Amino acid sequence: MAQRMKKKLMYSPMGCMxxxxxxxxxxxxxSFLITGRPLTPRIHFLTYFVFSAALTVFLSxxxxxxxxxxxxxxxxxxxxxxxxxxxxxxxxxxTLLRLAPGHLxxxxxLLMGCYSNYLLSGILLMGFLAAKHKxxxxxxxxxxxxxxxxxxxxxxxxxxxxxxxxxxxxxxxxRATGKQxxxxxxxxxxxxxxxxEGSAMEFYLLSHGAEQYEVLPEKASRNTYENMLFSKRxxxxxxxxxxxxxxxxxxxxxxxxxxxxxxxxxxxxxxxxTKWYFWPNGFAREVVAVLTMVPWQHLAAAAIxxxxxxxxxx
Numbered sequence: 001m002a003q004r005m006k007k008k009l010m011y012s013p014m015g016c017m018x019x020x021x022x023x024x025x026x027x028x029x030x031s032f033l034i035t036g037r038p039l040t041p042r043i044h045f046l047t048y049f050v051f052s053a054a055l056t057v058f059l060s061x062x063x064x065x066x067x068x069x070x071x072x073x074x075x076x077x078x079x080x081x082x083x084x085x086x087x088x089x090x091x092x093x094x095t096l097l098r099l100a101p102g103h104l105x106x107x108x109x110l111l112m113g114c115y116s117n118y119l120l121s122g123i124l125l126m127g128f129l130a131a132k133h134k135x136x137x138x139x140x141x142x143x144x145x146x147x148x149x150x151x152x153x154x155x156x157x158x159x160x161x162x163x164x165x166x167x168x169x170x171x172x173x174x175r176a177t178g179k180q181x182x183x184x185x186x187x188x189x190x191x192x193x194x195x196x197e198g199s200a201m202e203f204y205l206l207s208h209g210a211e212q213y214e215v216l217p218e219k220a221s222r223n224t225y226e227n228m229l230f231s232k233r234x235x236x237x238x239x240x241x242x243x244x245x246x247x248x249x250x251x252x253x254x255x256x257x258x259x260x261x262x263x264x265x266x267x268x269x270x271x272x273x274t275k276w277y278f279w280p281n282g283f284a285r286e287v288v289a290v291l292t293m294v295p296w297q298h299l300a301a302a303a304i305x306x307x308x309x310x311x312x313x314x
Contacts, residue, residue, distance in 0.1 A: 011257025020122030049090035056083030065277035079281035111305035135268040140242035146187020146197030165272035166247035186218035228263040251283035
């Protein structure tokens, strides 16, 4: 029961909120230890401004390396853009604290700034924990979410990394416990691909020692949610009580786990590594995607912040 609850929190927006609350409590504790006083709004936004500025420098460096290695694409600027946006938001809050600290709109923006800072902190924290999580060696199935393949049908580095991680986990599990895990390579055929991603991974798995009966490919899904949903249908036909994990790139584990839960699949994430300059930009895109998954949560937070600002000003 405790393990199931841990998975639900790790791969959920609520878990990110709890992670953000943990960051808030830690900052309050540090403030008391250093100054003997609770964290003031000015120190809060100054701290996050410095943090976001340092993060922007790091994201810009990794983005420059990414552009140099992968070529110019707008999505390769996502990391630096997120860092700049975060830094600008905290600079705006610092300016409002100085120029119009008691105005209704200022207080509303400041409260939303706090919400945004702690939510982003929670997503970063849970993304790190999800990528570091090690599933137990008791799995019946390992799902491999698809991504782009080469024009010849071969696995590109990201997808090869995911597939190799699944293979290594299955081998390690069998050595440790004697239990075999079945592979579910999943992904449909894109408009510029000569075969489905599920088929490309199936051929790769068979050429790397997997038996035909161990591979149950899914070849129709178009995105990560469908990867999980269609894989669940395959699993339910074979063993509805199966224990499942999924192998995906480290920056993609958190959102994949959220989408697995949305699809009704109880699964743990297994992270494959990627180049140092690829991870920050990839995770920045994941942060944006996670934020868009629960718009109602942000609307509710905005309503609460506005009501609080109005009550504080009345």
